[in-house]
Amino acid sequence: MTNDPRRWQVGLLGYGEVGRILAEDLRKQGIAVCAYDIKLDGDQAAPLRAHAAGRGVELDASHADLAARADFVISAVTASQAVPVAQAAAAAIRRDAWFLDVNSASPGAKQRAAATIDSAGGRYVEGAVMTSVPPYRIKVPLLLGGKGARELAPLLTTLGFAAQVASDELGVSSAVKMCRSIMIKGLEAMVIESFTTARAYGVEDAVLASLAETFPGINWEKQGAYFFQRVIEHGRRRAEEVREVAETVREAGLAPWSASGTAERQAWIADLADEGIFGVKGTPDFARSADWRLEADRILARIRS
Numbered sequence: 001m002t003n004d005p006r007r008w009q010v011g012l013l014g015y016g017e018v019g020r021i022l023a024e025d026l027r028k029q030g031i032a033v034c035a036y037d038i039k040l041d042g043d044q045a046a047p048l049r050a051h052a053a054g055r056g057v058e059l060d061a062s063h064a065d066l067a068a069r070a071d072f073v074i075s076a077v078t079a080s081q082a083v084p085v086a087q088a089a090a091a092a093i094r095r096d097a098w099f100l101d102v103n104s105a106s107p108g109a110k111q112r113a114a115a116t117i118d119s120a121g122g123r124y125v126e127g128a129v130m131t132s133v134p135p136y137r138i139k140v141p142l143l144l145g146g147k148g149a150r151e152l153a154p155l156l157t158t159l160g161f162a163a164q165v166a167s168d169e170l171g172v173s174s175a176v177k178m179c180r181s182i183m184i185k186g187l188e189a190m191v192i193e194s195f196t197t198a199r200a201y202g203v204e205d206a207v208l209a210s211l212a213e214t215f216p217g218i219n220w221e222k223q224g225a226y227f228f229q230r231v232i233e234h235g236r237r238r239a240e241e242v243r244e245v246a247e248t249v250r251e252a253g254l255a256p257w258s259a260s261g262t263a264e265r266q267a268w269i270a271d272l273a274d275e276g277i278f279g280v281k282g283t284p285d286f287a288r289s290a291d292w293r294l295e296a297d298r299i300l301a302r303i304r305s
Contacts, residue, residue, distance in 0.1 A: 001071045003094060006031060011070030013063060014077040015040070015084055015164050017234075018102070018133050022074065025160060027055045034058040047282075063088035072098045073122075074220045075113075079104045079240040086113035098152055102127040104241035105169030106178060106248040114146060114170055122211035126170060127163070132159050132230070135234075136162070145173035162267045177212035178248035182259055185242050189225045189265035189286035192296075195224050199296040209220070212250045224292040232278050232287040232295060235270030239263050 002008065007179045010026055012019045015037035023033050035057050040048055060066040068088040077085050082103035093099065099117045101110060101124065110126045117124040124150045130141040143166040144153055145219050154162040166173040172268055198204040208220045231238060242263040247254035272278065280285045289295055 001094070005072065005158045008032070008071040009034060009069055011035070011060075011066040011073045013037075013066060013070055013073060013089060015052070016076070016237075018076040019070045019074075019130075020048075020051055021075070021133055021137050023052070023057050023107075024055060027057065029160065031159065034056075034060055034066055034070065036060040036063055040157045064092035067097070067122075068092040068094065070094070070097060073100065075099065076101055077102045078237055079109075079244040082109050082114070082244075083113050084225070086116045086124075089124065093117060093120050093122040095121035097122050098148070098155075099124045100152070100156075101125070102129050104129070104177060104181065104244055106244045106251060107174045107176065108200045108251050109244065109245065110145075110174045122144060123152075124170075124172050125149050125152050128166070128173035129235045130177065130180070138162075143173040143176060143217075147156055150211045175248065178245045182262075185238055185245065185266065186258055188231050188238070189262040191224055191227045192231060193265060193270065195228075196296040196299050197291055199293060199301055204293070204296075208223050212293045221292075225290050227290045229287045229289070231266055231269045232273050235266045235268075235273060237269060239267035242266060272299065272302060275302070 006029070009032045009098040012023055012033060012035040014042060017021070019035060019037065023035060026033050035052060036059065037048060039045060040059060058298045063085060071094070073089060073093070074081065074086055075089070081104040082101060086099070086101065089099065098123045101113055114126070119153050124146060126145045128143040128145070130143060133140045138160045141164045142161055144163050144198040145167045147168055149165045149168065153165050166176060171304065194207065198207040211220045242259055246259035246263060249256035249259055274283065278295060
């Protein structure tokens with residue numbers, strides 16, 4: 001394998017929002033990119049295939065097919081699939097090929113995935129994505145961990161990533177990510193619960209005024225709309241991530257009361273989105289309201305029906 005990452009064959013396991021963004025930014029640099037996603041075999045395949053064709057991304061038929069030819073594999077799937085996808089890739093991964101796991105999984109899950117890849121001859125590095133990808137794209141802050149992290153970091157920088165090494169110990173980067181998510185994803189769930197309940201009682205203006213007095217640095221109208229939007233659009237993925245957060249808390253020996261509740265609220269919103277109460281997924285106006293009250297009213301109408 002060449003030491004020049006610009007000549008690598010980059011393989012994306014997962015062609016969702018994150019995978020497509022990375023594909024776009026890598027292809028703009030002329031980097032060869034291939035991808036595989038289980039949705040390529042289902043009724044959601046058409047838009048994924050169209051996106052890939054429009055950007056020169058080659059699509060593979062399986063995890064193993066992709067791993068068999070990639071110099072650098074990026075795993076960006078749903079949290080619950082982090083270990084199974086690593087196992088599927090390990091069946092054919094090239095010796096010394098890099099495997100960057102950016103999934104929001106617990107330290108224990110990352111360690112199990114690493115053991116699978118490393119035992120097959122690959123080089124596993126964990127990556128913790130520290131904020132929402134879309135605004136930053138390939139420059140999203142990325143914490144690396146594991147024995148190969150220091151070697152991979154400058155190679156990622158060459159590809160345009162904003163990566164830094166958190167630790168040579170596997171699991172540290174994920175622990176930082178998971179502990180942060182207790183707060184961030186929990187705040188999303190609390191805002192939806194608080195604001196929707198306040199709307200039900202007609203006291204939302206008083207609640208927002210009180211929050212603004214206590215936390216004057218936050219625009220609660222804008223933040224509330226953003227939180228509603230993100231959870232409506234990505235609640236399923238977020239719920240899976242927070243279940244991994246809960247597992248991280250359990251691995252530390254604590255009962256994950258807050259994380260478990262957050263996961264349930266996120267999954268509940270995802271269920272409502274699947275019902276179509278927020279509009280039709282895939283259309284431009286889905287989950288794009290600048291007024292969180294509209295979404296809260298839809299939730300209230302649904303539970304009162």
